[in-house]
Amino acid sequence: MRVFVYATLLFPATAMPLARLATARLHPRHAAWLLSASAVVLAGTSCGALGLLVIAELVRIPELARLAHLSRRAIVSNDSTSSAVAATAGILLGAALLAALTFAVARIRALAAAFGHARALPGRRSLVITEDEVADAYTVPGRPGRIVVSTAMLEALDEPGRRALLAHEMAHVRGRHYIFAAAARLAAAANPLVRPLAGAVDYAMERWADEYAADELGDRRQVATAIATAAIATKRTRPHRRSAPVLGAVFGRPDESRADGAGPVPRRVAALLSPAPCTSPFALGVALSVIALAGFCALEATDDLRELIALARMERHR
Structure with missing residues (x-):
């Protein structure tokens, strides 16, 4: 179990290069779908791997092994997971679950x-x-979703604008983009290593909307x-929005900016002044391979633990 479970824990480290690859080489619509799915898969499999380490340690406890009709000797001799590693995994898993639950409750309320x-x-x-001197435009999720635009924003734009x-x-x-944002942010709450994916999802959704407008x-x-x-x-009027979550037409979140200082708006403008984006099959294949490998390692780690428990149960009944 050790190889596959630790490999699963390493995959979230690919979040940053995966985010850069998807935003640069995929159509924004495909990038939003892929990045949000990647965030959920990488966070879910890494939390699952932590859970496997915790379970492997719990079944070593004599009382629990006896209740589960398992041979503790068989478990100890066939699994080398240390108590320190399992304890660390338990702490990390508990923190991840608490953070995810806290975020989920806050997002549901929002x-x-x-x-x-x-x-x-x-x-x-x-x-x-809205009759407002503050230039602003955003969407509010609901049934139906609403588009809110201030008169100041309309006055700032010409008719094509x-x-x-x-x-x-x-x-x-x-596109119900708030669902993509919620999924990616929930994953980032559970595993901070996938935060680059959540930020990239925010940017991809804005680019997706830009391309939709360009097509229209x-x-x-x-x-x-x-x-x-x-x-x-x-920027001149600095709107203050009270309802959340909303999706803005102009500004994204601060973590959308790149390390080189280029913010989301200049990047979006530059992208629209370039030819229409298309999805690179190679980049898509690489991104899907990362997700598939993470899932494969998680499944193999789960199967290894299942075999270990099966062996321990067989030894107990001999």
Whole structure:
């Protein structure tokens, strides 16, 4: 069990290169799906591996081994996991479960508040225009999801820019992007090593919405201009949003910025001024291979523990 369980624990270290590969070589829609799935798989398998180490130690306890009808001698002789390693795994697993539960509760409450806010917004149409001197635009998840745009933002944009903005926000609503963000953030709460994937998911969703708007307008440069103009207007008036979670048309979270200092807005504008993105089969294959290998190692580690327990049970009944 040792080789596969430790290999499973190492896979979350691939989060950073995987995030960079997906955002650079995959279409944003594919990147959002793949990165959120990768975050869940890598966090889930690593937490599962910690659980296997804990179980391997628990069955060594004479009282538990006797209750489970297992031969403790067979377990000790066939598994070399140390008590210190198992104790560390137990602490890490407990911390991961507590962090994930805390995040899940907070996110459920935030989503409930957002759904309530969406219902409370005036009118029944998806678009809600607010009389506000603060330039802002965002989506609120709900049934239906709502697009909130301030009059100041509309005044800052020309007619094509307004259409680009609304198309971008509609992509968030139709794609239910808040689900991708929630899944990736939950995984990052359970295992901090996958946080680069969560940040990359946020950026990929904004790029996904940008590309949707570019397809709707048929003019990539116009969408890039709208994003830049909206960013300037938003920065000047600095909106303060009270409902969460929301998805913004302009600004992402701070951790979307790269180490070289390039923020998400300049990157998005630069991407729109370049040819339309496409998915590299090679990059997609590499990313899927990482997920598949992590799952394979987790399954093999689980099977090794199953065989160990089966052997211990057989020895006990001899």
